[in-house]
Amino acid sequence: MDYNYHTHTYRCGHANGSDEEYILRAIDGGIKHMGFSDHAPFMFPDGYEIDCHMQMADAKGYFESINALRKKYADKIDIAIGFEMEYMPSHFDKMLENVKNIGAEYLILGQHYIADGYPDAIGSGSIKESEERFFTYVDSVCSGIESGVFSYLAHPDMAKFTGSDEIYRAGMKRICQCSLENNIPVEINFLGIRDGRFYPNPRFWEIAKEVGCPVTFGLDAHTPKDAYDGDSLKVAEWFVRKYKLNYIGKPDIISIQ
Numbered sequence: 001m002d003y004n005y006h007t008h009t010y011r012c013g014h015a016n017g018s019d020e021e022y023i024l025r026a027i028d029g030g031i032k033h034m035g036f037s038d039h040a041p042f043m044f045p046d047g048y049e050i051d052c053h054m055q056m057a058d059a060k061g062y063f064e065s066i067n068a069l070r071k072k073y074a075d076k077i078d079i080a081i082g083f084e085m086e087y088m089p090s091h092f093d094k095m096l097e098n099v100k101n102i103g104a105e106y107l108i109l110g111q112h113y114i115a116d117g118y119p120d121a122i123g124s125g126s127i128k129e130s131e132e133r134f135f136t137y138v139d140s141v142c143s144g145i146e147s148g149v150f151s152y153l154a155h156p157d158m159a160k161f162t163g164s165d166e167i168y169r170a171g172m173k174r175i176c177q178c179s180l181e182n183n184i185p186v187e188i189n190f191l192g193i194r195d196g197r198f199y200p201n202p203r204f205w206e207i208a209k210e211v212g213c214p215v216t217f218g219l220d221a222h223t224p225k226d227a228y229d230g231d232s233l234k235v236a237e238w239f240v241r242k243y244k245l246n247y248i249g250k251p252d253i254i255s256i257q
Contacts, residue, residue, distance in 0.1 A: 006035070115129065153179060
């Protein structure tokens with residue numbers, strides 16, 4: 001694995017370490033293509049900003065720091081600067097305009113909310129047995145994929161639906177089909193592996209196998225040591241072998257500029 005486009009920074013408030021430490025760890029691990037994709041900043045019409053996202057005031061420093069570092073290490077690693085961003089139907093056009101204006105080169109889709117993250121935020125981990133919430137999540141993810149601006153779908157299996165397997169399969173099959181039809185990969189997420197979370201979810205990857213949608217890896221690094229993670233890589237490769245997944249390796253990065 002010589003690529004990773006899922007890297008956070010301390011600016012989101014739940015990661016740590018300097019930007020340079022992430023880069024040095026990635027280089028030491030053999031990463032040749034790296035993307036910083038911290039949680040996208042956005043100021044809602046009433047001035048509210050989600051506290052686990054980068055704040056607008058930090059965006060300038062984000063780009064200045066990483067631009068300087070990619071010049072410094074240009075002979076060792078190729079670095080792109082973007083964001084992980086949700087598809088929020090009521091705000092998406094403004095969100096997209098905002099990240100373009102502040103300089104983002106690419107986006108990955110990380111749907112942490114079932115739809116809009118404000119003012120009535122419902123986390124994708126809070127779906128539980130609600131079929132309505134689950135299918136709202138599915139609709140949002142598919143709309144994000146179909147928008148054509150996201151390079152891949154991060155942690156596609158983080159929706160914590162505890163209802164019937166038939167409903168789960170129907171919704172996740174639709175996401176996998178959207179991935180296949182739009183050639184937008186789904187990610188095996190290394191943070192889920194590292195932390196022992198409920199994803200990667202075998203139920204999802206069985207469906208991904210059946211559909212044959214493209215699959216990529218993402219380190220989801222929140223500390224410098226996570227900018228290369230050989231132990232989680234072994235588990236991710238096991239998933240690929242076990243489920244005979246359509247692993248494509250390095251994803252094609254969709255420029256939004």
